[in-house]
Amino acid sequence: MKGIVFTEFLDMVDDTFGSFVTDSVLNDVDPPSGGVYSAVDSYPCEELIALVGTLERRVGMTMPALLRTYGRHLFGRFVVRYPELFESYHDSFSMLEGLDGAIHKEVRKLYPDAELPRFDCRRESPDRMIMVYSSLRPLADLAHGLIEGCGQHFGEVLAIDRFDDQEDELNVSTFLLRRQPM
Numbered sequence: 588m589k590g591i592v593f594t595e596f597l598d599m600v601d602d603t604f605g606s607f608v609t610d611s612v613l614n615d616v617d618p619p620s621g622g623v624y625s626a627v628d629s630y631p632c633e634e635l636i637a638l639v640g641t642l643e644r645r646v647g648m649t650m651p652a653l654l655r656t657y658g659r660h661l662f663g664r665f666v667v668r669y670p671e672l673f674e675s676y677h678d679s680f681s682m683l684e685g686l687d688g689a690i691h692k693e694v695r696k697l698y699p700d701a702e703l704p705r706f707d708c709r710r711e712s713p714d715r716m717i718m719v720y721s722s723l724r725p726l727a728d729l730a731h732g733l734i735e736g737c738g739q740h741f742g743e744v745l746a747i748d749r750f751d752d753q754e755d756e757l758n759v760s761t762f763l764l765r766r767q768p769m
């Protein structure tokens with residue numbers, strides 16, 4: 588997992604709960620990186636899960652809630668860091684449909700070793716879409732938050748229902764997205 592996912596997470600923890608909490612979480616997890624992450628290097632996904640799991644016990648929020656909150660935060664940070672990737676999109680559904688074929692494809696060019704999920708989108712009507720997340724990593728909650736952040740970014744009201752499944756080692760989550768007609 589790319590360092591940017593860790594640095595943005597620790598920044599969010601700093602801003603939301605204070606640097607004292609960040610320091611104590613890092614102290615407890617004691618990651619091999621020492622808590623110093625470089626955006627371009629890769630670190631085990633388990634390390635992120637350990638950080639979130641320790642924060643869960645500290646702040647009394649569940650891991651799914653923390654990952655979703657982080658997903659919303661991360662989407663906002665992507666908008667600031669990579670504005671050019673957002674220029675051609677004017678609504679959430681077209682952006683989400685372009686995720687694998689355009690956005691994550693660009694990510695892969697920047698970071699050839701990026702560990703990215705797969706998203707299969709099926710538009711059922713202008714304001715209803717099925718989106719299936721498949722990943723070796725258990726980060727459907729992060730995806731959920733990113734999708735919420737995407738809806739907020741475009742000023743849309745998105746109702747999101749999700750069904751989680753496991754196919755061998757693959758985490759598969761089906762998102763049903765219903766948007767208030769624009």
Ligand code: HEM
Nearest residue numbers: 588589665669694701702703704722724726730733734737
């Ligand atoms: C709503 C839109 C998006 C969704 C739902 C989404 C979903 C995800 C998820 C769930 C992961 C974690 C890896 C996994 O689960 O296998 C991920 C990783 C990542 N995504 Fe996205 N993403 C979105 C938009 C973006 C955008 C706009 C960027 C901009 C550059 C981006 C860059 C990345 C990067 C750098 C990683 C880390 C790859 C790694 O750790 O190796 N994503 N994405």
